[in-house]
Amino acid sequence: MAKYLLLKHYRHSGPKPVPGTEAMMDQWTPEEITEHIDYMRRFADKLTESGEYVSGDALSPEGTFVRYDGEGRPPVTDGPFAETKDLIAGWMIIDVESQERAYEAAAELSAAPGQGGRPIYEWLEVRPFLADPPATAE
Amino acid sequence: MHTDQVNDLMRTLAPQVLGVLVRRGADFATAEDAVQEALIEAVRHWPDSPPDDPKAWLLRVAGRKLIDAQRSEAARRRREERVHDEPAQGPTEQSDDTLLLLSRCCHPALSPASAIALTLRAVGGLTTAQIARAFLVPEATMAQRISRAKRTITGERFDTPGDVRAVLHVLYLIFNEGFTGEISLADEAIRLTRQLVAATSTDALDTADPELPGLLALMLLHHARRAARYTASGELVPLDQQDRSLWDTSMITEGVTVLQRALTRDRLGEYQAQAAIAALHDDAPTADETDWPQILEWYDELTRLTDSPVVALNRAVAVGQVDGPRAGLAALGDVDPGLARWDAVAAHLHERADDVDEAIHRYTAAADRATSAAERTHLIKQAARLRLASA
Numbered sequence: 405m406a407k408y409l410l411l412k413h414y415r416h417s418g419p420k421p422v423p424g425t426e427a428m429m430d431q432w433t434p435e436e437i438t439e440h441i442d443y444m445r446r447f448a449d450k451l452t453e454s455g456e457y458v459s460g461d462a463l464s465p466e467g468t469f470v471r472y473d474g475e476g477r478p479p480v481t482d483g484p485f486a487e488t489k490d491l492i493a494g495w496m497i498i499d500v501e502s503q504e505r506a507y508e509a510a511a512e513l514s515a516a517p518g519q520g521g522r523p524i525y526e527w528l529e530v531r532p533f534l535a536d537p538p539a540t541a542e
Numbered sequence: 543m544h545t546d547q548v549n550d551l552m553r554t555l556a557p558q559v560l561g562v563l564v565r566r567g568a569d570f571a572t573a574e575d576a577v578q579e580a581l582i583e584a585v586r587h588w589p590d591s592p593p594d595d596p597k598a599w600l601l602r603v604a605g606r607k608l609i610d611a612q613r614s615e616a617a618r619r620r621r622e623e624r625v626h627d628e629p630a631q632g633p634t635e636q637s638d639d640t641l642l643l644l645s646r647c648c649h650p651a652l653s654p655a656s657a658i659a660l661t662l663r664a665v666g667g668l669t670t671a672q673i674a675r676a677f678l679v680p681e682a683t684m685a686q687r688i689s690r691a692k693r694t695i696t697g698e699r700f701d702t703p704g705d706v707r708a709v710l711h712v713l714y715l716i717f718n719e720g721f722t723g724e725i726s727l728a729d730e731a732i733r734l735t736r737q738l739v740a741a742t743s744t745d746a747l748d749t750a751d752p753e754l755p756g757l758l759a760l761m762l763l764h765h766a767r768r769a770a771r772y773t774a775s776g777e778l779v780p781l782d783q784q785d786r787s788l789w790d791t792s793m794i795t796e797g798v799t800v801l802q803r804a805l806t807r808d809r810l811g812e813y814q815a816q817a818a819i820a821a822l823h824d825d826a827p828t829a830d831e832t833d834w835p836q837i838l839e840w841y842d843e844l845t846r847l848t849d850s851p852v853v854a855l856n857r858a859v860a861v862g863q864v865d866g867p868r869a870g871l872a873a874l875g876d877v878d879p880g881l882a883r884w885d886a887v888a889a890h891l892h893e894r895a896d897d898v899d900e901a902i903h904r905y906t907a908a909a910d911r912a913t914s915a916a917e918r919t920h921l922i923k924q925a926a927r928l929r930l931a932s933a
Contacts (some may be wrong), residue, residue, distance in 0.1 A: 430906055433930055434923040441919055442775045462915045 405499045407458060407533040408506040410524070412514060414465050414491040422525035425518065432519050440524075443516045451498060451509065462494035497533075507528055543592040551588075552581050553667030559600045560643055563608060570646055571603075571692035572611050572640035574664050580604035612843035640665070640741040644734070645705060648712040649695045656691035657712045658719075664687055666730050709738070710757050710813065717761050732761050737812025739800075752807040755800045758815035762797030763820035766790040778920040784894045794824045815844045834863035851878050855887055857861060862882070882913050886921060893924075898932045 451457035516525035565574040593599035674684035715729035742750040770784035841857035862870020889904030905925035912918035
């Protein structure tokens with residue numbers, strides 16, 4: 405088994421959205437939003453049942469950049485940046501048999517209904533976890 | 543004995559046994575370890591050979607573990623030059639142990655997170671694994687949090703109960719952690735608060751702080767609405783749209799009774815005032831029949847009791863209901879806009895004032911500042927609903 409991160413973005417500098425799916429969630433109807441949320445929940449339930457779900461979380465769109473500023477000094481903060489190109493919305497971590505299965509799961513998540521109940525065709529970023537070296541490596 | 547029975551029994555007895563050991567003068571951290579070890583023995587032995595008197599059994603085993611621990615510490619202790627105070631004569635009533643233990647677990651030297659974890663384990667009788675799952679952190683992390691908390695209060699004397707208000711605050715925080723997941727922390731908080739109220743109401747002089755039953759009432763009056771607060775898919779349902787037939791009427795009745803008894807003591811505090819507001823909401827057969835003027839009076843009362851900006855924010859909502867949305871917005875003008883829910887309240891008031899564009903803008907801004915996913919979804923839907931209606 406291998407772990408994969410399925411990354412959802414509020415916006416990203418990856419591939420262009422599929423035409424007709426650009427509308428943000430706050431442009432949908434309340435019913436469409438409910439349908440979408442329901443689909444996500446059912447998807448997580450299904451992966452739990454198949455023994456592939458690890459965890460998932462959502463992030464606030466508001467964030468701040470922070471760094472060290474030398475001994476004894478308070479941290480330096482910068483932002484929030486309204487125009488940041490890559491803004492992560494949340495993630496799901498899955499533990500699956502193969503990369504193929506990870507892609508299949510990501511595609512199913514990307515098919516969540518949006519405006520008019522049509523799939524949103526959302527681009528999800530799939531990132532494999534770096535695992536521990538196998539005990540038999542040497 | 544069935545495993546579930548063993549678990550239930552252990553959860554009830556563990557704090558009692560800890561209370562006895564601590565009252566006898568044992569160091570809290572060492573006694574807590576001893577009780578935990580005794581529980582492990584109980585899990586191993588009770589299913590096959592249940593004891594006649596489980597409490598006596600636990601007390602005996604925990605007492606033995608405590609002596610073992612003290613012996614292994616003895617050599618080190620002898621080297622240390624320290625004045626060892628004889629523990630003063632402790633209270634003899636079993637019931638007093640609850641407050642004694644709680645006030646140590648909620649010691650002001652502890653951070654809220656540590657106090658919560660320690661309370662749930664030492665008084666709530668939950669295992670470290672259960673507490674870890676409730677807060678979605680690894681078990682090792684929670685174990686560390688608990689043992690650090692115990693180290694912090696080591697050496698604190700245990701002969702007199704500490705600050706009741708600190709205990710109430712921790713119980714309130716546990717309640718607010720909610721009721722999702724395997725362990726309902728809200729139920730747990732109610733159980734502990736109920737226990738504390740029972741333990742202190744035997745006080746013949748009735749000197750116990752009425753904020754204690756006030757907090758219990760507050761919890762019951764909010765918890766009564768839990769079945770109506772979320773949809774099946776976990777979306778938030780605001781108070782005015784909840785299906786009131788789902789509210790737990792017997793819990794409301796109990797909450798009102800507890801509150802009324804507290805209020806007759808004529809020592810008003812924050813929890814009693816908040817409970818009174820919750821009771822007025824619970825009392826309304828429909829949202830339209832809510833007694834907002836009286837709710838506003840209670841908010842004015844609360845404002846006198848606390849300078850909490852959250853109270854000021856909620857008061858603006860009540861002003862909006864009583865004197866109209868413009869008055870509500872004026873009241874909101876005096877509240878710190880840095881509060882997470884400020885935009886949500888502004889959006890609601892602008893909507894009622896028919897400033898649709900401003901309301902949409904505020905709902906969207908509020909969604910970006912929401913502190914939970916359920917709240918975020920709810921606020922985005924509010925914006926979507928208005929956009930659709932005005933299109």
